[in-house]
Amino acid sequence: MLKLTRKVEYALISLRHMQGKSTDSISSTKEIANHYNIPVEILAKTLQHMAKENIIEAINGPRGGYRIKAKLNKINLVEFFEKVEGPLGLSDCFYDANCMQIEFCNIRTPIQRINNNMINMFRSMSVQDITN
Amino acid sequence: MLKLTRKVEYALISLRHMQGKSTDSISSTKEIANHYNIPVEILAKTLQHMAKENIIEAINGPRGGYRIKAKLNKINLVEFFEKVEGPLGLSDCFYDANCMQIEFCNIRTPIQRINNNMINMFRSMSVQDITN
DNA sequence: TTATATCCGATAATTTTAGTCGGATATATT
DNA sequence: AATATATCCGACTAAAATTATCGGATATAA
Known part of the structure; x- marks a missing residue:
């Protein structure tokens, strides 16, 4: 996980x-x-x-x-992860709604908040922060 | 991922x-x-x-x-995730060193920094932040 | 006594991730 | 021009992690 x-x-x-x-x-x-x-x-x-x-x-x-080729300090980690691995999210339902629970789900909104925190954290770092 | x-x-x-x-x-x-x-x-x-x-x-x-049974506002998300799923980390090498690359790995330290950021983020939230 | 619930180990199925294979194309070197 | 070394790329297989199922035990309210 x-x-x-x-x-x-x-x-x-x-x-x-x-x-x-x-x-x-x-x-x-x-x-x-x-x-x-x-x-x-x-x-x-x-x-x-x-x-x-x-x-x-x-x-x-x-x-x-x-x-x-690229400026590594201009690529943030969300962009990078998505280029290499595809869409990012704590749950699939944030980018692909095919979920049996979605209609009754009682945690989607709170998890989305956490998801946003995580995304923001990764967005605040560039690839160069790792490769340097 | x-x-x-x-x-x-x-x-x-x-x-x-x-x-x-x-x-x-x-x-x-x-x-x-x-x-x-x-x-x-x-x-x-x-x-x-x-x-x-x-x-x-x-x-x-x-x-x-x-x-x-527990006070949900006293359980942070790292504790909770680890109780439910076991150890947390962006890479296994932060809690189990069995990795072919570890000897030569050039990204372990920078990834550990990110890992710490992530852990801290989850630690700053309680289960109740989700269930309320 | 019975019905309904948790308990729990073993196993199976599915999905995701990781790795392999075969053969094509591009080009520097000789 | 021939050769060796590199990328390119789709199809495939293997392994691991996750998700789900099965069978039968134990506990207890009614």
Whole structure:
């Protein structure tokens, strides 16, 4: 409950790794996977996904890899989590109403308050707050 | 990602339900399950669990059921979540170090900061903030 | 005595998350 | 041009977590 997924963790690890190097230097999937003991194939997916979201940039071919493209201090953690994992919320009913309880639910409003607190907390932090 | 479990939701729904009645009145599993469209058996488990944690009190036999035992304004949400679901944390590594990455992990400290923010946020709210 | 309720361990089903495989495309180097 | 190394990407499988079910026990009010 209330956990980050590995995908998000791998994404953050990769960004921090890239940020530790000079701006134009390139990191390959294999390099990152080996360094942090992450399965290559799944890391590849994650990096491709971030590339599609314009967080990083892919360079094809041998000696290729990825480098940071976006301003990480301009991406807050809600944006980041949603780009990597999809919609965020303590309960599904805040973005997808398919719930058997919803008609009688007596806690939706109070939980939504907490949800807002959580969202605001994550929104107040940027990706760079983690990768720096 | 970052969701409450149904168990926690069922627990909160039940508490709010009980709190809406006079202090000594008893709510049976079946009554709550029917009212909120929750599977009886799993709700039974959840209520039994809360009884064991002394949040509610079980009354056996026919016309039995449960009623609130603890002071809900004295239980903060971290305590409550941990009583119902076990240890809380954005990543397992904050309470169970069995992680392939831990030796090389470059984001553990920053994520722990966020984790603390989240924990503090939940600690600042009581169960009663939801059930009232 | 009976009916109705909690109690509780074992197990099954479902959903989500994590990881694998196969083969395509792009490009630097030789 | 050939080759090696990298990304790209859909389909698939596996594992783990969550959710739900089953069977039968115990407690007690009526």
